[in-house]
Amino acid sequence: MVKVKNLHKKFGKLEVLKGINLELTKGQVVAILGPNGSGKTTLIKSILGLVIPTSGEIYVKGESATHSWDYRKYIGYMPQTAVFPENLTLKELINMLVDIRREGYNPNIKESFIKGFKLQQYMDKKLKTLSGGTKQKVSALITFMFDPELYFLDEPTVGLDPISSSFLKDKIREQVERNRLIVLTSHIMSEVEEIADYIIFLLEGVIYVQGSVKEIIENSGEKNLERAIAKLMERGYVY
Amino acid sequence: MSIKLLKYEFFNMYRNKWIIFYFIFFLVLTTALFYFAKSPAKVVATLLQLIILVIPLTSLILGTIFMYDSRNFIELLLSLPIKRSSIYISKYLGTTISLSISFALGVIIPYLFFIKSLEEPPEYFLYFSLVIAGIFLTFIFVAFAFLIATFFEDRVKGFGSSILVWLYTTLIYDGIILFIIIYFKDYPLEKPVLLMSILNPIDIARIFVILKLDIAALLGYTGAVFQKFFDTKLGISVSFGVLFVWIFFPLIVGLYKFRKKDF
Numbered sequence: 001m002v003k004v005k006n007l008h009k010k011f012g013k014l015e016v017l018k019g020i021n022l023e024l025t026k027g028q029v030v031a032i033l034g035p036n037g038s039g040k041t042t043l044i045k046s047i048l049g050l051v052i053p054t055s056g057e058i059y060v061k062g063e064s065a066t067h068s069w070d071y072r073k074y075i076g077y078m079p080q081t082a083v084f085p086e087n088l089t090l091k092e093l094i095n096m097l098v099d100i101r102r103e104g105y106n107p108n109i110k111e112s113f114i115k116g117f118k119l120q121q122y123m124d125k126k127l128k129t130l131s132g133g134t135k136q137k138v139s140a141l142i143t144f145m146f147d148p149e150l151y152f153l154d155e156p157t158v159g160l161d162p163i164s165s166s167f168l169k170d171k172i173r174e175q176v177e178r179n180r181l182i183v184l185t186s187h188i189m190s191e192v193e194e195i196a197d198y199i200i201f202l203l204e205g206v207i208y209v210q211g212s213v214k215e216i217i218e219n220s221g222e223k224n225l226e227r228a229i230a231k232l233m234e235r236g237y238v239y
Numbered sequence: 240m241s242i243k244l245l246k247y248e249f250f251n252m253y254r255n256k257w258i259i260f261y262f263i264f265f266l267v268l269t270t271a272l273f274y275f276a277k278s279p280a281k282v283v284a285t286l287l288q289l290i291i292l293v294i295p296l297t298s299l300i301l302g303t304i305f306m307y308d309s310r311n312f313i314e315l316l317l318s319l320p321i322k323r324s325s326i327y328i329s330k331y332l333g334t335t336i337s338l339s340i341s342f343a344l345g346v347i348i349p350y351l352f353f354i355k356s357l358e359e360p361p362e363y364f365l366y367f368s369l370v371i372a373g374i375f376l377t378f379i380f381v382a383f384a385f386l387i388a389t390f391f392e393d394r395v396k397g398f399g400s401s402i403l404v405w406l407y408t409t410l411i412y413d414g415i416i417l418f419i420i421i422y423f424k425d426y427p428l429e430k431p432v433l434l435m436s437i438l439n440p441i442d443i444a445r446i447f448v449i450l451k452l453d454i455a456a457l458l459g460y461t462g463a464v465f466q467k468f469f470d471t472k473l474g475i476s477v478s479f480g481v482l483f484v485w486i487f488f489p490l491i492v493g494l495y496k497f498r499k500k501d502f
Contacts, residue, residue: 069321069323071320079318083315087251100244
């Protein structure tokens with residue numbers, strides 16, 4: 001589904017990604033973990049084409065992502081901080097995106113998210129008046145309603161209340177059963193342990209460790225994922 | 240895809256109070272000028288002096304503001320299956336066309352209103368070339384504003400550079416021309432000055448209008464030289480061509496930069 005070959009990215013003198021190689025197959029939740037500044041967001045944005053890689057190759061569903069844009073029709077992206085045109089109301093934003101993107105739009109998914117997140121009352125409100133958590137819900141809604149085959153969720157549950165957070169996690173698990181690929185980042189290890197199948201641990205721009213959740217916990221000798229990852233990070237900091 | 244994006248750009252622009260304010264500014268200004276001057280030729284002469292200052296400044300400032308403000312929207316669009324260049328071009332056309340319509344309506348409505356009651360000749364062609372010159376200036380300076388806003392991540396640097404471009408084209412350039420004329424007054428200067436006028440889009444826009452005004456000599460040395468060297472038809476085509484170059488140069492550099500930019 002997604003294949004990355006020897007990906008490098010420099011921002012000026014700062015080398016953020018130093019040769020990433022990975023291959024992700026569908027039907028799983030992949031969590032990209034790592035300390036702040038390890039290149040998680042840059043990796044996701046490179047695959048999306050928001051960041052132009054310095055060198056390396058990216059393939060999405062066999063199509064090369066370099067100098068291309070059409071492959072993004074397979075992708076739904078939920079950024080770290082939700083960004084919208086401020087002057088629109090929620091209803092206008094949804095209608096506009098449906099009009100621009102159209103492909104894959106599924107009104108049933110839209111309705112289930114509006115209901116699950118209780119967004120009905122905000123439909124005619126300007127987006128700039130919404131709270132951070134509500135914006136995050138809107139961001140999830142506009143990502144999921146196009147029913148993409150590939151999801152990139154950058155810290156999806158940050159700012160959500162427990163009810164909404166559980167709802168979103170259920171929806172994420174549901175996509176796995178429908179044979180979609182979900183790639184997410186998070187700093188909440190209990191959440192990763194709950195929903196992720198596979199973990200990629202980034203450290204200073206390289207993949208330090210990868211494996212299934214179970215493998216990572218067992219190899220570390222710790223009792224849960226949080227401690228296992230903390231141990232990895234500590235080792236990484238010394239290293 | 241671009242057409243749809245353009246539709247939403249217009250939709251967004253006309254919710255913007257700046258565009259309305261811009262329209263009202265030209266409406267009030269032109270009405271006042273017609274009320275006092277009562278002659279289209281005189282109104283054009285005065286309006287021209289104001290337009291070549293006001294349009295570059297507002298196009299630069301508003302263009303930079305719009306580009307920085309729509310960063311969120313651009314980021315959202317970039318994650319959709321849309322070509323980068325369509326995003327930039329539709330944003331550019333949305334801004335320039337909206338500003339041009341506001342300007343053109345603002346100066347044409349009072350003209351149509353007063354033209355019947357005035358005894359002076361209506362000067363359709365002259366007035367029309369004033370509007371065209373204003374629209375050219377809008378397209379040129381919004382292209383510069385977009386280039387600047389794409390180049391500088393930092394808003395303060397962006398606005399600073401916009402002001403610098405405006406100062407160069409309106410003040411510094413005239414100062415340089417004046418300096419050259421005085422310093423080299425013993426030499427034949429027509430050709431060098433002619434060439435130098437190409438280095439400033441505002442001067443070209445000014446020449447484009449005053450070639451039809453028959454008082455070219457009153458409106459700057461370069462204008463007088465331009466009229467002397469070219470018969471009016473050739474002058475028009477040359478100034479037209481140079482104005483197009485001034486649109487495409489910043490637009491293409493900005494587009495190139497935008498396609499390589501990290502978000």
